[in-house]
Amino acid sequence: MIITEKKQKEALLQSLKGFDKLFLTACGGCAAKSLTADEKSVKEIMDFLVSNGKTILESAVIESVCDMRLVKKTLSRNENMQKADVVVALSCGAGVQSIESVLKEKNIIPALDSKYIGSTKRIGIYKKFCSVCGSCILDQTQGICPRTRCAKSLVNGPCGGFVNGKCEIDQNTDCAWVLIYEKLKNNGKCQDFLNQYVVPL
Amino acid sequence: MKFKDKLKSNKFLITAELFPPKGTDISFFSKRADCLLNSGVDAVNVTDNQRASMRTSSLAMCKILADKGIEPILQLTARDRNRIALQSDLLGASVLGIENVLILSGDHPKFGDYANAKAVYDLDTIQLIKTTKMLGSGFDLAGKKLCGSPNFCVGAVVNPTAYPNEMQVLMFEKKIKAGAEFFQTQTVFDVEIFKAFYDKVKSFGVKVLAGVMLIKSAKSLSFFQNLPGVTVPKEIQKKIASSSVALKDGIDICAQTIKQLRQFADGVHIMSIGMEELIPEIINKS
Ligand code: SF4
Numbered sequence: 001m002i003i004t005e006k007k008q009k010e011a012l013l014q015s016l017k018g019f020d021k022l023f024l025t026a027c028g029g030c031a032a033k034s035l036t037a038d039e040k041s042v043k044e045i046m047d048f049l050v051s052n053g054k055t056i057l058e059s060a061v062i063e064s065v066c067d068m069r070l071v072k073k074t075l076s077r078n079e080n081m082q083k084a085d086v087v088v089a090l091s092c093g094a095g096v097q098s099i100e101s102v103l104k105e106k107n108i109i110p111a112l113d114s115k116y117i118g119s120t121k122r123i124g125i126y127k128k129f130c131s132v133c134g135s136c137i138l139d140q141t142q143g144i145c146p147r148t149r150c151a152k153s154l155v156n157g158p159c160g161g162f163v164n165g166k167c168e169i170d171q172n173t174d175c176a177w178v179l180i181y182e183k184l185k186n187n188g189k190c191q192d193f194l195n196q197y198v199v200p201l
Numbered sequence: 202m203k204f205k206d207k208l209k210s211n212k213f214l215i216t217a218e219l220f221p222p223k224g225t226d227i228s229f230f231s232k233r234a235d236c237l238l239n240s241g242v243d244a245v246n247v248t249d250n251q252r253a254s255m256r257t258s259s260l261a262m263c264k265i266l267a268d269k270g271i272e273p274i275l276q277l278t279a280r281d282r283n284r285i286a287l288q289s290d291l292l293g294a295s296v297l298g299i300e301n302v303l304i305l306s307g308d309h310p311k312f313g314d315y316a317n318a319k320a321v322y323d324l325d326t327i328q329l330i331k332t333t334k335m336l337g338s339g340f341d342l343a344g345k346k347l348c349g350s351p352n353f354c355v356g357a358v359v360n361p362t363a364y365p366n367e368m369q370v371l372m373f374e375k376k377i378k379a380g381a382e383f384f385q386t387q388t389v390f391d392v393e394i395f396k397a398f399y400d401k402v403k404s405f406g407v408k409v410l411a412g413v414m415l416i417k418s419a420k421s422l423s424f425f426q427n428l429p430g431v432t433v434p435k436e437i438q439k440k441i442a443s444s445s446v447a448l449k450d451g452i453d454i455c456a457q458t459i460k461q462l463r464q465f466a467d468g469v470h471i472m473s474i475g476m477e478e479l480i481p482e483i484i485n486k487s
């Protein structure tokens with residue numbers, strides 16, 4: 001799923017300067033699951049905005065904001081939406097833009113920062129495994145993505161900086177290529193690695 | 202004889218390296234370079250924004266060396282340029298008479314003055330080595346024909362002290378397949394570690410120049426020790442820590458390391474970090 005983070009409250013307030021009547025949208029998909037647009041987060045942000053003098057006309061949860069059809073169905077004929085000065089969107093950047101493209105004439109302010117596509121280990125702990133490159137090479141890299149998990153996105157083998165299996169830029173992160181190497185070795189694929197060449201994207 | 206030809210000879214090769222200035226005043230660089238004229242050094246690397254901190258371009262400084270009659274090795278990292286800029290710089294280097302290039306991934310921006318700079322890595326090291334060789338065949342990466350093509354002698358880097366070591370051995374072979382014609386290594390203080398690595402790769406017949414560092418002081422030693430992938434033997438640590446003449450001991454350690462390497466290795470790459478005037482002495486003592 002898309003991992004999002006809440007924007008700093010003060011920064012959000014700053015971008016809402018001059019807008020009084022707000023319409024809040026919260027995504028019930030990834031953002032709700034990663035606890036940036038769940039019920040508690042929506043309430044927290046509403047309380048904050050109200051205490052700073054804003055009027056919230058409505059807050060709507062949309063199951064997946066990235067589905068423009070759903071956005072259209074929920075928002076295009078909504079009366080409160082017609083009255084609102086601005087839409088505050090608790091969703092990823094794609095969600096913000098699906099709202100924008102449905103409600104062309106409305107101002108829209110994102111309340112979240114989109115970070116990456118992550119897999120959930122447990123709530124709050126996400127692993128960045130894929131950077132949606134458009135040309136998957138996991139078949140050649142033992143199921144471990146060096147485009148994403150190597151700090152230099154080296155796709156044909158490691159740099160010389162790994163120390164005891166950890167990446168040169170962070171001693172707490174495994175070097176993706178050492179992980180790949182361990183599997184190559186165990187699966188008897190080192191020769192295949194030598195002969196394979198991943199072309200530039 | 203050119204560096205490229207010396208690689209085919211039995212000569213024990215010695216390279217050094219210079220950092221470009223941070224700014225437009227090249228007088229210090231020039232003075233360091235002059236110390237290396239007729240010093241027994243076969244070629245001199247110029248670093249490419251090392252430690253991911255901005256400096257004057259390696260390409261410009263290589264040209265300064267070439268004009269002095271010193272054979273330059275252009276260091277080119279994959280970190281800062283996309284494939285268009287990399288190829289363009291390579292062609293530019295060739296036009297300026299630079300014939301040797303060392304391809305490396307480069308220190309991650311996180312280590313430098315611009316921690317948030319975009320780490321480009323549009324090509325990785327293997328792809329960049331191949332691209333450099335491809336330009337030599339008269340075509341660019343897009344398959345377009347060049348009018349006039351470069352003829353680079355391409356070097357690559359390997360770290361004999363990285364663990365798991367087998368992965369570096371595999372990379373050594375993979376870089377040769379991609380077109381690497383010589384190697385320079387990360388700093389080795391422990392000759393035994395280098396020898397163990399060298400024994401695994403010497404059958405490929407491609408020259409490996411072991412990286413040796415001049416220890417200038419206890420402070421500089423502790424800096425090296427904190428670099429990724431550098432191991433310093435206990436005796437050296439002790440000697441420098443308790444020494445009142447650390448630089449003199451540093452010179453001796455460096456010369457001694459080279460002497461040991463002369464017994465079996467193909468050559469050395471001396472990193473003297475701004476003290477190039479000491480290189481002739483180090484070479485004489487080794
Ligand atoms: S190679 Fe990596 S970034 Fe590309 S699609 Fe596969 S997992 Fe995602």
Ligand code: SF4
Nearest residue numbers: 150158159167168175
């Ligand atoms: S240490 Fe490993 S993960 Fe880190 S940049 Fe080098 S190859 Fe990539």
